[in-house]
Amino acid sequence: MTKPRRSLPLLAPEKLVRLERALEEVRTRCDAEARRRVDPVGFVHGYRGPLQQELAALVAASCAFGNVTTIRGKLHEFGARTGDDLVAASEDLPALRHKLLGFRHRLYQGDDLANLVHGAHIIQRRHGSLGAAFASRRPESGLAEALASFVDELRDAAAFPASGERRGPAHLLPDPRGGSASKRLLLFLRWMIRPADGVDLGLWPVAPSVLVMPVDVHVHKLARNLGLTRAASPSWRVAEEITAVFRRFDEADPVKYDFALCHLGMASGCRSRFEAAVCTPCEIREVCRHGARKLRQGSTERAVRAKVPPRT
Numbered sequence: 001m002t003k004p005r006r007s008l009p010l011l012a013p014e015k016l017v018r019l020e021r022a023l024e025e026v027r028t029r030c031d032a033e034a035r036r037r038v039d040p041v042g043f044v045h046g047y048r049g050p051l052q053q054e055l056a057a058l059v060a061a062s063c064a065f066g067n068v069t070t071i072r073g074k075l076h077e078f079g080a081r082t083g084d085d086l087v088a089a090s091e092d093l094p095a096l097r098h099k100l101l102g103f104r105h106r107l108y109q110g111d112d113l114a115n116l117v118h119g120a121h122i123i124q125r126r127h128g129s130l131g132a133a134f135a136s137r138r139p140e141s142g143l144a145e146a147l148a149s150f151v152d153e154l155r156d157a158a159a160f161p162a163s164g165e166r167r168g169p170a171h172l173l174p175d176p177r178g179g180s181a182s183k184r185l186l187l188f189l190r191w192m193i194r195p196a197d198g199v200d201l202g203l204w205p206v207a208p209s210v211l212v213m214p215v216d217v218h219v220h221k222l223a224r225n226l227g228l229t230r231a232a233s234p235s236w237r238v239a240e241e242i243t244a245v246f247r248r249f250d251e252a253d254p255v256k257y258d259f260a261l262c263h264l265g266m267a268s269g270c271r272s273r274f275e276a277a278v279c280t281p282c283e284i285r286e287v288c289r290h291g292a293r294k295l296r297q298g299s300t301e302r303a304v305r306a307k308v309p310p311r312t
């Protein structure tokens with residue numbers, strides 16, 4: 001008999017029911033339009049047409065690390081420099097590099113993004129769209145390998161060096177075969193593949209059931225608090241572990257809670273321990289191990305107080 005993995009969370013059926021109910025409430029209450037305005041995906045919605053939007057999404061997802069206000073500012077700067085027609089801008093690499101001269105975002109320089117967008121446009125011309133290029137890898141037979149093969153083609157088209165002195169190009173397109181969480185690539189896939197709902201765009205001919213959760217620090221923290229993983233840091237395996245739980249709620253659309261959960265994590269100021277001011281208004285406190293423990297303690301204390309007559 002195969003032993004279960006040590007880190008695999010064993011959630012009781014009753015806990016799963018409460019968890020699904022809580023997540024549905026988080027999703028229903030999330031003001032998606034307001035949150036979209038402060039999310040990198042808002043940048044993608046500023047473009048018209050699927051070819052423009054998939055290029056914009058690749059840029060936005062690639063830049064989606066660090067402070068969200070900085071990310072939005074950098075995307076705004078990128079859009080102002082490159083103009084409304086990103087497809088046309090991506091055709092002329094020297095001109096695109098010139099437009100992005102002096103652009104910086106964390107590890108990236110303007111040239112890195114110019115090469116990325118130009119390479120992506122080469123793939124659009126070769127396959128008709130990035131979506132067609134990705135779908136041709138049959139992600140339903142294995143997402144990690146399909147994504148890795150897509151990244152190989154993109155890295156090649158962008159003429160990124162296999163290794164080099166600067167970390168920018170390697171960080172732009174990580175290799176999912178290496179076991180990293182590949183959060184930005186999975187975020188890009190979520191935007192492109194999940195049905196259009198005002199946040200995600202549903203542009204690619206791929207079933208959302210293949211998707212794996214993009215696990216950033218916020219989602220990882222909440223996932224630990226909810227008992228979905230015990231792992232200390234995100235990885236591809238952890239992302240699959242978390243997705244496996246969500247798949248039990250909706251096999252056809254397992255990453256539908258990602259946007260609401262990520263924004264709950266950003267807005268809550270969760271410290272992964274009980275702090276009354278933060279946890280009392282938290283929407284998932286009843287299913288969070290820290291919040292639920294405190295709720296149980298509170299009800300025990302109230303029960304004890306009810307049985308012991310007050311001192312006179």
Ligand code: SF4
Nearest residue numbers: 270279282285288291
């Ligand atoms: S109840 Fe508190 S510790 Fe638990 S997820 Fe919410 S904010 Fe974090």
